[in-house]
Amino acid sequence: MKKSTNNLKISFLGGAGTVTGSKTLIESNGKRILVDCGLFQGLKELRNMNWAPFPIEPDTIDAIILTHAHLDHCGYLPVLIKNGYKGKIYCTEPTEELAQIILLDSAKIQEEDAERANTHNYSKHPKAKPLYTVLDVQHTMKHFSSQSFNETIVIDEEISFQLLNNGHILGSAFVDLNIADKKFIFSGDIGRTEPMLLYPAKKIKTADYIILESTYGDRIHPETDVKEELLKVVQETYDNRGILMIPSFAVERTQEIIYLLYQLAEEEKLPKMQIYLDSPMGVNATNVYNKYHELQNISNYEINRMYEDVRFVNTYEESKALVMDKSPKIIIAGSGMMEGGRILHYLNNHIDNDRNTLLFVGFQGEGTRGRAITEGTREIKFFGEYRKVRCQIRNLTSLSAHGDQSEMIEWLKHFEKAPKTIFLNHGELHQSDSLRVKIETELKWEVEIPHLNSSYIIEE
Ligand SMILES: [Zn+2]
Structure with a gap:
């Protein structure tokens, strides 16, 4: 019935x-x-x-x-x-x-x-x-x-x-x-x-x-070659002898960025810069990705290889030491819209140096620090203080x-x-x-x- x-x-x-x-x-x-x-x-x-x-x-x-x-x-x-x-x-x-x-x-x-x-x-x-x-x-x-x-x-x-x-x-x-x-x-x-x-x-x-x-x-997402765009930013930062700071969402975007960097390294295009994933949540999420190979449309070989050259930062002490270090490197850290997380400590130390680059790789929601900077604000507040944004700002808009x-x-x-x-x-x-x-x-x-x-x- x-x-x-x-x-x-x-x-x-x-x-x-x-x-x-x-x-x-x-x-x-x-x-x-x-x-x-x-x-x-x-x-x-x-x-x-x-x-x-x-x-x-x-x-x-x-x-x-x-x-x-x-x-x-x-x-x-x-x-x-x-x-x-x-x-x-x-x-x-x-x-x-x-x-x-x-x-x-x-x-x-x-x-x-x-x-x-x-x-x-x-x-x-x-x-x-x-x-x-x-x-x-x-x-x-x-x-x-x-x-x-x-x-x-x-x-x-x-x-x-x-x-x-x-x-x-x-x-x-x-x-x-x-x-x-x-x-x-x-x-x-x-x-x-x-x-x-x-x-x-x-x-x-x-x-x-x-x-x-x-x-x-x-x-309509721009039809650009995102890998080449990323390479340009990495190369630029490398030439400046700066630090590339990538605020990233722990799930999917972090793994995508690592995959792009891995591909560039395989193609022998990537300048020699150590890559760090300084995000406890990013590390945990990556472990879940490592469990479900069958749900990913890339080979097991690639999944096994892509994380090999990335240093996973686990402890707070390790992170603190890395934050203080001024040598060139690539840092992937949360949170993706800079509302919190370890990325703020990197900004605190490196935002005022024009050798360094802050690279956005994802959607920035209304009312967030990330949205303010991508819309042109050159002064942002964190840890209770206003800070001038003097580092280079780049945005990979086609990643979504x-x-x-x-x-x-x-x-x-x-x-x-x-x-x-x-x-x-x-x-x-x-x-x-x-x-x-x-x-x-x-x-x-x-x-x-x-x-x-x-x-x-x-x-x-
Ligand atoms: Zn969603």
């Missing part, structure tokens, strides 16, 4: 009108499934939303499905667990391992921030509290239930789903959710048409509804883990017929809107751009 779908409803509780805080709720016949559970990041106004009460009681959610391990897709999980969520968190195996690394780091930062605020007493609250702690993350990890790609996971008689490779970061997946006889495809963050390390995203042919990210919905407008349109063209609606989330309004116009013009599909906390009743 065909069940009524009158109760089928989709709500956008995050990642709507912004690229952070992804949370989409699907409800049907009293069941609630949450796809992604991300943290709001960046501007204070957004971060404050992490402290607002969740729109529904967490213990009324039946299952959570994660597309991938980035904080803007999983970073709110410990709050939901703390507030009563009792169910499973479904994702792929690498996503579970990477999410643990990312959540622990997030908890540590929040604990440290709260402690600092209380010591210096600059919090407006009487006593600053972390949003969640390392202990909360440990409780959260018990809810994880990792699954293989392409397997059907049955939640109940009318809800099942599959996780399909989407080529964004290791373990990342589309969620192909069947609920009340309707098929929803959640893109998560969709990778490039030809990812550097991973297999390209799976082409999907049918869907009743698509929920598509639009981070780069208004952009997100498909651009044309890549997303290409991927959509594999659908054999139009979905009933395609929702565009995970984008700032100008990004989503630009993609909307393109989809309406090229594919003639029905497009919706949901506002934060908006709901849609799905009808027959």
Whole structure:
């Protein structure tokens, strides 16, 4: 018997009108499934939303499905667990391992921030509290239930789903959710048409509804040879006898940069500069990459070789000594947008020397130090002081883990017929809107751009 779908409803509780805080709720016949559970990041106004009460009681959610391990897709999980969520968190195996690394780091930062605020007493609250702690993350990890790609996971008689490779970061997946006889495809963050390390995203042919990210919905990535661009910056820094500082995201981007440097070294183009990975999170994430050779589209030989010439900096003492050292070298350190991490210590020592280079290799979110510098600010504040930016600034803009407008349109063209609606989330309004116009013009599909906390009743 065909069940009524009158109760089928989709709500956008995050990642709507912004690229952070992804949370989409699907409800049907009293069941609630949450796809992604991300943290709001960046501007204070957004971060404050992490402290607002969740729109529904967490213990009324039946299952959570994660597309991938980035904080803007999983970073709110410990709050939901703390507030009563009792169910499973479904994702792929690498996503579970990477999410643990990312959540622990997030908890540590929040604990440290709260402690600092209380010591210096600059919090407006009487006593600053972390949003969640390392202990909360440990409780959260018990809810994880990792699954293989392409397997059907049955939640109940009318809800099942599959996780399909989407080529964004290791373990990342589309969620192909069947609920009340309707098929929803959640893109998560969709990778490039030809990812550097991973297999390209799976082409999907049918869907009743698509929920598509639009981070780069208004952009076409430049068609430059990123390896040559990187080589130019390394050579320039080498010629200046300077230090090349690369703030990098621990997951995917760090491994990509190392892969590019490895290729350049194999081609005997790379000047002799020692490469250091000074990022505990980067080292941990790289260990996960080393475990899942079969999910990477490069040879085992390359995976084994590419990290051989990189020195992994583990202890704080080692890092401290390296920070003080002024000899030429390549440093890859977190965090990717310079909101914290060991990169700040390198900046503290080397930002005022024009021999050195600061190289951006990833998306810089609104409100971050990285965004300020890439937009031309030449004075930034860290460790409580304003500092002049005198080192060289370079930006590899073509490196991205997100498909651009044309890549997303290409991927959509594999659908054999139009979905009933395609929702565009995970984008700032100008990004989503630009993609909307393109989809309406090229594919003639029905497009919706949901506002934060908006709901849609799905009808027959
Ligand atoms: Zn992502």
